Amino acid sequence: MEKLIDILDLSVPEINGLIEKAGDIMAHPDKYREKCRYKKMATLFFEPSTRTRLSFESAMYDLGGQVLGFSDAQSSSVSKGESVSDTVRTASIYSDIIVMRHPKEGAPLVASYKSEAPVINAGDGGHNHPTQTLTDLFTIQSEKGRLDNLTVGFCGDLKFGRTVHSLISALSRYRGVKFVLISPDELKLPSYIKDGVLVKNNLEFTETKDLESVMESLDVLYMTRVQRERFFNEEDYLRLKDSYILTPDKLKTAKSDMIILHPLPRVNEIHVSIDDDPRACYFKQVRNGKYIRMALILKMLGID
Amino acid sequence: MxxxxxxxxxxxxxxxxxxxxxxxxxxxxxxxxxxxxxxxxxxxxxxxxxxxxxxxxxxxxxxxxxxxxxxxxxxxxxxxxxxxxxxxLQLPEMLRDVIKCKNPRCITSTENGIPHVFKLCDAGKKLYRCLYCETKAPDEN
CATH class of the missing domain: 3.30.70.140 (Aspartate carbamoyltransferase regulatory subunit, N-terminal domain)
Known part of the structure; x- marks a missing residue:
């Protein structure tokens, strides 16, 4: 596989296969300890990251491989004005697989055209974040036992929330999924997802500003952070940042087996008192992220 | 005339x-x-x-x-x-360097030497989107 830019680059059977493989790695980690021996992964992070970068690096180490790269554009020749194309072409000479995060939308696609090694998009601006989506799908499958016939609420920044866009695209291919979109007007889902995915495929969805009014209907609640770095105007960010704060009080009407997901980092949109609620699964997502990325690295490198 | x-x-x-x-x-x-x-x-x-x-x-x-x-x-x-x-003629599937993406968050806004490419997403609506960031083509007609 040459690239993973958009979650839709993977077919449903391929996603199901990755989820199955991740489960097997989790259950039998020793089987996989040497699978990537002598393989090198370049992590090119032009934008800060904690979980995604650490989970990719941890995944590669647990497969017996090596990691090189940078975690900040300022520590690479990008600070001298080098293009994405030249940076990636160079990195691909020294590595077997490239993982890239970039603030500009479409940068990993450009990289994939220039790279000699397979490229994984680890987040491009507010656009796509397919490996977070794999993590989310793996977590939903693990916790709910299925990916179909679910009512999934997306809450917060649906405009710039790339994890939301990718997850909606992915879930649109499973039967019986209903989408509940909860956001202020300014942060509504962009048309290329709403029209291009939900309307185009005739999927059931509702839009609301009121989280509590829809809480009881949800099987999955996907919370998101209002991302300061996506705003050109600080005033808009300050006005919208606290639009939704999930507290124990607001969960009173939620189903007892609803799960709460969040791609993290959070700021204050989920109160810390919810962390001990059995429905809170966002730290399970962090753990799951490493295993699904291990499965993905194996697939991209063509290793069983 | x-x-x-x-x-x-x-x-x-x-x-x-x-x-x-x-x-x-x-x-x-x-x-x-x-x-x-x-x-x-x-x-x-x-x-x-x-x-x-x-x-x-x-x-x-x-x-x-x-x-x-x-x-x-x-x-x-x-x-x-x-x-x-x-x-x-027919609507082309791809438009290369005909129109420019105006999304300031798109990689085409900073990366030199890459073509501006739009793909046809909905022929009925004559809807084109940027290949890189999926922003709608500017409506010039």
């Missing part, structure tokens, strides 16, 4: 009235040394009014650009004063 017929060249016909200059610009016909005639608001039985462009030389025109502006335009190839080919 009469414009001399051409002996060898291209006649771009059935252009919606008012769109000839846009097409002239997109096809970069200003770079040509040969005579180029732009006829605006010509009478048309089918369209009422139409524009026509006549290019007095043999050349390849970018049919994707013309198809993007309007797939109902016809391109006539003239040789020795006779019509030898009538090309019917």
């Amino acid at each position: 009469n414009i001399d017929s051409i002996k060898n060249g291209i006649v771009i016909d059935h252009i919606k009235a008012g769109q000839a200059m846009k097409l002239y610009s997109l096809l970069e016909l200003d770079r040509l040394e040969c005579p180029v005639a732009i006829i605006k608001n010509a009478q048309s039985k089918k369209m009422g009014k139409k524009d026509i462009i006549k290019i007095d030389t043999r050349m390849e025109v970018d049919l994707d650009i013309i198809g993007y502006v309007d797939p109902d335009i016809t391109v006539n190839v003239i040789e020795d004063g006779k019509l030898v080919e009538k090309k019917h």
Whole structure:
């Protein structure tokens, strides 16, 4: 596989296969300890990251491989004005697989055209974040036992929330999924997802500003952070940042087996008192992220 | 009003009235040394009014650009004063370096040397999106 830019680059059977493989790695980690021996992964992070970068690096180490790269554009020749194309072409000479995060939308696609090694998009601006989506799908499958016939609420920044866009695209291919979109007007889902995915495929969805009014209907609640770095105007960010704060009080009407997901980092949109609620699964997502990325690295490198 | 017929060249016909200059610009016909005639608001039985462009030389025109502006335009190839080919157009699947993405968050806003590419997402709505960031093409028609 040459690239993973958009979650839709993977077919449903391929996603199901990755989820199955991740489960097997989790259950039998020793089987996989040497699978990537002598393989090198370049992590090119032009934008800060904690979980995604650490989970990719941890995944590669647990497969017996090596990691090189940078975690900040300022520590690479990008600070001298080098293009994405030249940076990636160079990195691909020294590595077997490239993982890239970039603030500009479409940068990993450009990289994939220039790279000699397979490229994984680890987040491009507010656009796509397919490996977070794999993590989310793996977590939903693990916790709910299925990916179909679910009512999934997306809450917060649906405009710039790339994890939301990718997850909606992915879930649109499973039967019986209903989408509940909860956001202020300014942060509504962009048309290329709403029209291009939900309307185009005739999927059931509702839009609301009121989280509590829809809480009881949800099987999955996907919370998101209002991302300061996506705003050109600080005033808009300050006005919208606290639009939704999930507290124990607001969960009173939620189903007892609803799960709460969040791609993290959070700021204050989920109160810390919810962390001990059995429905809170966002730290399970962090753990799951490493295993699904291990499965993905194996697939991209063509290793069983 | 009469414009001399051409002996060898291209006649771009059935252009919606008012769109000839846009097409002239997109096809970069200003770079040509040969005579180029732009006829605006010509009478048309089918369209009422139409524009026509006549290019007095043999050349390849970018049919994707013309198809993007309007797939109902016809391109006539003239040789020795006779019509030898009538090309019917369609909306192109991809547009390369015809229009520019205006999303400031798109990689095309900072990366030099990459083409601006738009792909056709909905032919019925004539909807194009940027290949890189999926932003809608600017509506220029």
